[in-house]
Amino acid sequence: MALRTPVRAHSALPPGPRLPLAVQTVLFGAFRNSLLPLLRRRYGDVVRLKLYPERSVVLVGDLDLVREIFAGPVETFHAGEGNMVLKPMLGEHSVLLTDEEEHRRARKLLMPAFNGAAMRGYRDMVAELTVAELERWPQGRAFRVHDRMRALTLEVILRVVFGVTDGPRLAELRVALEQVIDISALDLFGWHSPALQKFGPWRRNRERQERVDQLLYAEIAERRAAPDLAERTDVLSRLLTVPGDDQLSDLELRDQLITLLLAGHETTATALAWALHELARDPVTAAAAARAADEGDEKYLEAVAKEAMRLRPIISEVSRKLTKDVQVGPYTVPAGYMVLPSISMIHADSEHHPSPEVFDPTRFLGSGPPTGSWFPFGGGARRCLGAGFSLLEATIVLRELFTRYRVSAPSPRPERVKTRHITLVPGDGARILVHRR
Numbered sequence: 001m002a003l004r005t006p007v008r009a010h011s012a013l014p015p016g017p018r019l020p021l022a023v024q025t026v027l028f029g030a031f032r033n034s035l036l037p038l039l040r041r042r043y044g045d046v047v048r049l050k051l052y053p054e055r056s057v058v059l060v061g062d063l064d065l066v067r068e069i070f071a072g073p074v075e076t077f078h079a080g081e082g083n084m085v086l087k088p089m090l091g092e093h094s095v096l097l098t099d100e101e102e103h104r105r106a107r108k109l110l111m112p113a114f115n116g117a118a119m120r121g122y123r124d125m126v127a128e129l130t131v132a133e134l135e136r137w138p139q140g141r142a143f144r145v146h147d148r149m150r151a152l153t154l155e156v157i158l159r160v161v162f163g164v165t166d167g168p169r170l171a172e173l174r175v176a177l178e179q180v181i182d183i184s185a186l187d188l189f190g191w192h193s194p195a196l197q198k199f200g201p202w203r204r205n206r207e208r209q210e211r212v213d214q215l216l217y218a219e220i221a222e223r224r225a226a227p228d229l230a231e232r233t234d235v236l237s238r239l240l241t242v243p244g245d246d247q248l249s250d251l252e253l254r255d256q257l258i259t260l261l262l263a264g265h266e267t268t269a270t271a272l273a274w275a276l277h278e279l280a281r282d283p284v285t286a287a288a289a290a291r292a293a294d295e296g297d298e299k300y301l302e303a304v305a306k307e308a309m310r311l312r313p314i315i316s317e318v319s320r321k322l323t324k325d326v327q328v329g330p331y332t333v334p335a336g337y338m339v340l341p342s343i344s345m346i347h348a349d350s351e352h353h354p355s356p357e358v359f360d361p362t363r364f365l366g367s368g369p370p371t372g373s374w375f376p377f378g379g380g381a382r383r384c385l386g387a388g389f390s391l392l393e394a395t396i397v398l399r400e401l402f403t404r405y406r407v408s409a410p411s412p413r414p415e416r417v418k419t420r421h422i423t424l425v426p427g428d429g430a431r432i433l434v435h436r437r
Contacts, residue, residue: 144429
């Protein structure tokens with residue numbers, strides 16, 4: 001199969017279901033885990049869907065085509081436009097929502113916070129916060145570990161973004177951010193409908209987001225006036241001291257900060273929750289993780305995190321909006337369509353991941369899976385700039401956890417997958433028990 005500028009303009013669009021847009025949107029949003037295998041069996045690796053708000057969408061589950069999409073010109077495959085469903089929350093200047101030169105500028109400004117030197121500086125901070133969190137865990141009583149991982153990773157990203165995390169404003173921001181992000185897939189309709197925002201949960205979501213914005217703008221104003229601004233190394237301070245034409249307005253700062261705060265903790269927290277969900281039901285692999293923690297084998301612990309992200313994708317697909325007609329295999333996909341490389345479909349493909357239903361961290365040791373067949377952080381020029389930080393954080397958390405605790409499950413049955421805004425999370429919070437080693 002090949003992806004290229006089309007030679008024959010009359011090539012057919014990919015096949016897909018004929019259900020109404022509203023029905024397809026609800027099924028895809030709320031029941032994606034069950035829907036994708038059905039779509040693949042019925043229509044193959046390239047499927048056309050109608051989804052709100054973009055309407056015209058092509059889902060791609062062929063690895064060769066996905067590789068070519070990621071390698072394609074950023075001028076043709078707009079990732080920022082592909083993420084426009086997030087615009088009401090993240091803002092138009094977010095590094096996730098911009099394209100071409102504006103995106104390159106934003107990425108350049110944020111990159112120093114996630115380079116090698118910066119990440120080495122985060123290790124002790126992550127370990128310190130993890131130990132403090134672990135010491136609060138109840139022993140011998142089932143609890144929702146996803147909630148605890150969200151609290152921990154939020155604390156970590158707050159420290160990265162703001163440096164100091166004390167004070168009533170940031171205390172309120174912690175609560176407000178969790179409220180903003182704790183929404184269902186159906187709540188997304190309200191993001192794009194001012195009419196819905198006048199009612200019920202959609203009105204409350206809008207009010208909560210407005211309060212988050214007020215808190216962020218207040219923090220920006222206070223930090224601008226800080227006498228020691230030039231000596232600080234947190235992300236906000238770095239962005240405020242950018243020289244010349246790269247200086248950011250308060251609105252641009254707000255958009256980058258909310259992106260880091262929300263995207264910078266949710267994925268890692270959910271990956272850790274799924275990892276512990278699997279390990280609690282697999283004593284042999286859990287024992288291997290404990291040995292790795294004792295021996296300082298961070299490669300194995302990172303493999304645990306990677307395998308959790310493979311088996312339990314946190315985000316089901318990534319998006320690109322076409323600015324030109326493109327041929328995807330035998331099909332012509334017109335400009336304006338959304339092309340969605342499917343993480344879920346490729347991660348579950350036995351051709352690339354033998355026995356894909358089995359939780360097996362060792363598949364990420366040695367040569368690992370085929371290149372490009374694992375992409376929870378996206379790919380190409382738009383790969384998440386915080387990918388390395390997320391894996392480092394997950395590895396440190398697993399190391400500190402397994403040097404202290406054994407984990408088990410209150411029930412051998414796996415938890416269902418629940419859609420939470422655009423992420424796929426454990427339906428009952430990944431309930432586990434821990435006991436001191």
